[in-house]
Amino acid sequence: MSSPLPLLQIAETDESAESSFHELNFNDSECDGRSSPSGPSLASKPHKGNDLKWEAIQCVKRQDKEVGLGHFRLLKKLGSGDIGSVYLSELRGMGCLFAMKVMDKGMLETRKKTVRAQTEREILGILDHPFLPTLYSHFETEKFSCLLMEFCSGGDLHTLRQKQPGRHFSEQAARFYASEVLLALEYLHMMGVVYRDLKPENVLVREDGHIMLSDFDLSLQCSVSPTLVLSNTNASCRAYCIEPSCIVGPSFELPVCVEPPCLQPTCFKPGFLWPKEPKPKNQRARTPTELRPQLVAEPTSARSMSFVGTHEYLAPEIIRGDGHGSSVDWWTLGIFLFELIYGRTPFKGNGNRETLLNVVGQSLKFPSEGFTVSFAAKDLMRGLLMKDPQKRLGFKRGATEIKQHSFFDNINWALIRSMSPPEVPSPLVGLECPVQTVKPSLPTNVIGGSDSDRSSGPYLEFEFF
């Protein structure tokens, strides 16, 4: 890279800065969450009522009006993605840990990623689910846009899989992770979000061993308007669906490194919108006893023409450019389950072009040796990996249909948070501080989050991207 790398300066042990704003303390009457338990921000995330980290951030907001970079110590770089880097951060004076995604606004602008960053922020802002990240705060400095999220200490499922015997999970462990991912996807669909980027790398493990889906910059947001329809295909299992009212796509960019010219042109024939699922004709004529309604509040017919995702996980309809909807998430769930159980994805070829051609044209095969996998697991993968999205499990009735598959027979969906996870990460002991370059410099007054302000104290300075 020829352009100079932007530098972010962070305080190492910045006592002066720390003393220049209030010590955060729940005993402080202003910061006593119990005295104002239902502020407007709490109301938007009702499940955060007992979350001390949420309360600590509300406390900062009440005291200092807004949250800024100066309220945190950045302890460690957790990783970098396409649009930013994520740091383990500590809320000063409170000891609460967060994951802070820091994006260089100039870079976002130059690389035309501003819309992606905005999509991610908007989606994170509406989430309130145990298997999805909580956005504690968003703030901007002169140079950076920062998202403050929950920190997952257990790493990601890709890394965890590599540590398993044979580099694959047992079927039981795979069932646990697939169940939690399924619930997260169901919630996202109900919120009008098609995730589109499921892969083990994006499934993080919380400190209690349960999962958290991360990375929403490739997701599609669409509006879900409650329209009751009755699925007619399975007489014993009819469903009411709430369908989205319109089709929305964030952009038509190609976020993965797929060059359409390097593929056979026929794979990219012009897309078209699928016809809407016909509504049942004689709905009124049915007697109430015939109906076993299940609420499926998912955007089952939202369509986007964007070409997004990771090659081995791309659904055939995305590769063909046919337009795609929430069923792409059921395809990726099938690939995800396959990878957890067999330690590899089913359509991987020699290079991206071959992988994409395999996804579209090669039939699904299960490894014949070295694995003992149940019929139910294979049957579920077959159902999810139907190349025709309309025949795919979940197309008609969303997650409900998948949850009823025999692979999940032993799952108590309502009590899934009480299930014992296959692995619980060991508690964090003494965080080493592997921030790259230690370089004492002029002090920075980081309060308010200005990148250029200065105060006193030793600093760590490190390359940002």
Ligand SMILES: Nc1ncnc2c1ncn2[C@@H]1O[C@H](COP(=O)(O)OP(=O)(O)OP(=O)(O)O)[C@@H](O)[C@H]1O
């Ligand atoms: N909440 C979190 N807790 C712990 N680690 C996280 C958290 N969020 C992200 N990470 C780590 O930071 C890395 C970068 O995450 P980020 O979401 O920015 O990018 P990404 O997943 O690589 O995807 P993309 O390139 O699409 O942005 C991840 O690979 C993950 O290891």
